Amino acid sequence: MPRVHQAIPASRPTGAGALPWSETIMSGTQREWHDTVAARISGYLARRRELEADDRYHLLTPIDGPTNHRVRSRGRDLVMLGSYSYLGLIGHPRIDAAAAAAVAEWGTGAGGVRLLTGHTTLHERLEARLARFAGREDAVLYSSGYVTNVAVLSALAGPGDLVLMDKLDHASIVDGALLCGARWRTWRHGDLGHLERLLREARGKYGAVLVVADSVFSMDGDLLDLPCSAALCREHGARLVVDEAHSIGAVGHAGHGIEEHFGMEGAIDVKIGTLSKAIPSVGGYVAGDAGLVGYLRHYSRPFIFSAALPPPQAAAALEALDVIEAEPWRVRRAHENAERLRRGLQAQGWDTGGSTTCVIPVLVGDDAKAFDLARELFARGLFVCPIGHPAVPKGQARLRLTVMATHTAEELDFALEAIGEAGAALGLLRREAAGA
Numbered sequence: 001m002p003r004v005h006q007a008i009p010a011s012r013p014t015g016a017g018a019l020p021w022s023e024t025i026m027s028g029t030q031r032e033w034h035d036t037v038a039a040r041i042s043g044y045l046a047r048r049r050e051l052e053a054d055d056r057y058h059l060l061t062p063i064d065g066p067t068n069h070r071v072r073s074r075g076r077d078l079v080m081l082g083s084y085s086y087l088g089l090i091g092h093p094r095i096d097a098a099a100a101a102a103v104a105e106w107g108t109g110a111g112g113v114r115l116l117t118g119h120t121t122l123h124e125r126l127e128a129r130l131a132r133f134a135g136r137e138d139a140v141l142y143s144s145g146y147v148t149n150v151a152v153l154s155a156l157a158g159p160g161d162l163v164l165m166d167k168l169d170h171a172s173i174v175d176g177a178l179l180c181g182a183r184w185r186t187w188r189h190g191d192l193g194h195l196e197r198l199l200r201e202a203r204g205k206y207g208a209v210l211v212v213a214d215s216v217f218s219m220d221g222d223l224l225d226l227p228c229s230a231a232l233c234r235e236h237g238a239r240l241v242v243d244e245a246h247s248i249g250a251v252g253h254a255g256h257g258i259e260e261h262f263g264m265e266g267a268i269d270v271k272i273g274t275l276s277k278a279i280p281s282v283g284g285y286v287a288g289d290a291g292l293v294g295y296l297r298h299y300s301r302p303f304i305f306s307a308a309l310p311p312p313q314a315a316a317a318l319e320a321l322d323v324i325e326a327e328p329w330r331v332r333r334a335h336e337n338a339e340r341l342r343r344g345l346q347a348q349g350w351d352t353g354g355s356t357t358c359v360i361p362v363l364v365g366d367d368a369k370a371f372d373l374a375r376e377l378f379a380r381g382l383f384v385c386p387i388g389h390p391a392v393p394k395g396q397a398r399l400r401l402t403v404m405a406t407h408t409a410e411e412l413d414f415a416l417e418a419i420g421e422a423g424a425a426l427g428l429l430r431r432e433a434a435g436a
C-alpha cells in the first residue's frame, strides 16, 4: 500500500494558517498524496470508479454548441445555471463578427511574446480600452485570469514581503503567493477585524505588504467589504490587490465592478480581471497607474515568457466592452434575475449564504447530497454545478448556481420548481416548503 499523507504534501511551503486548497482532482474527494506517480493515478482511478458507480461523477459534462441560458448536453435541451457568462454574451453577433474579422485580418495566433514579436496594435487598443473601462491610466494583458494572479503576485512580492489573503481567495491567488516566495497569511473569510490584527502584527517587519482578495467570492457569491479593506490598507501602508473575475461586467449599476458598486472609484491599488466570464473571450488583465503597468510589462514572467493573446480573442474582448456599455439592460437584468432566483430559493427554505450577486450557493451539507441533487436536476432539465470538499470546507457542499442576463422569468421559475421538487425528493427540503 502506498503511504498516504494529508491533503497538503509535506514538501510544500507551509506559511501560516490552512490554505483553501482548490486543487480538486474530483470535487468531493480529499486530495491524497501518494509516493509514486503510479499510486497517484491508481488512487484517482479508484475514486473515479467509486463516484461513477454511485452515479455521482458530474465533471467534464460535454456541451454541444454555444453556452448561453440554454445548452444542449447528452442529447438534451437544458436550462444552464452554472455558467460564468453572466451577461449572456457568448454568441453575440457583434462579438462573433469582431472575432471573425480579426481572423481575416490578423490570423489565429500572435506568433510570439509581447515584448518581442507578439505585440500588435490590436493588443494596444484592447489595453487602452480595458484601462478606460476600469477607470485607470493603463492596463496589461495576460493569457488567462489564472496566469494574471500568478504574474502579479510574483512580480510585486518576494522574500521579505508579506501577502495577506482572505481564506476563500481563488486558487490562482494562493498559487501566486506560494510561488513568489513571500511570507503569506490568511484572514478568516470576511472577518476584517482579523485582517486588521494581521496588519498590526506585520508593522515594521516586512518590505511590501499586499492585501489580496476576490471582489466576488466565487463559491459564495458574497462581496468583499471594499470600504473597510481599503481603509485598513491606507491606515497600515499596505497595497490593496483585488481580483474582479466575477465582478467585471456583472457588479455595479453599469457593470464596471466593485468600485462602481460602492461608489469608491480609485480605492483599489491593483485591479485584476479576466476576459473569460462576463466578457466572452479568454485572457486576463491588470489595470492601474502607468508606472505599475509598465513595470509589470517588463518584470512579470508570464508576460515575458508566454505568448500573446490570440488576435481573435483580443478582438472579441474589445467588442464585448463596447457591447456591455451599449446594452445596459444586460447588467440590470442579470441583477434582477439573481434577485428573483435567490428570493425563490430562500422562500423554499434553502440556505444561500451571504450571496448578493449572480453567484448563488445552495448549501446542502455533505458532498454526496450535492452530487445527488445535481443528478436529479439534470434529469429534470437543469445544468448545475455541484461543489464539494476540498473546493469548499467539509460539510459545506453546495450547488453553485449562476444567473445570466438572458434567463427568462419562465426559465427561472422552471428552475425553482425543479430545485424544490428534487430537494423534497431527496429529503433536503420539507415538501410543503418546496412548492413555496
Ligand SMILES: Cc1ncc(COP(=O)(O)O)c(C=O)c1O
Binding pocket: 144, 145, 146, 147, 149, 170, 172, 214, 218, 243, 245, 246, 274, 275, 276, 282, 283, 284
Ligand atoms: C476569482 C477568480 N480569479 C481568477 C480565475 C481564473 O480566471 P481564468 O478562468 O480566466 O483563468 C477564476 C476562475 O474561475 C476566478 O474565479
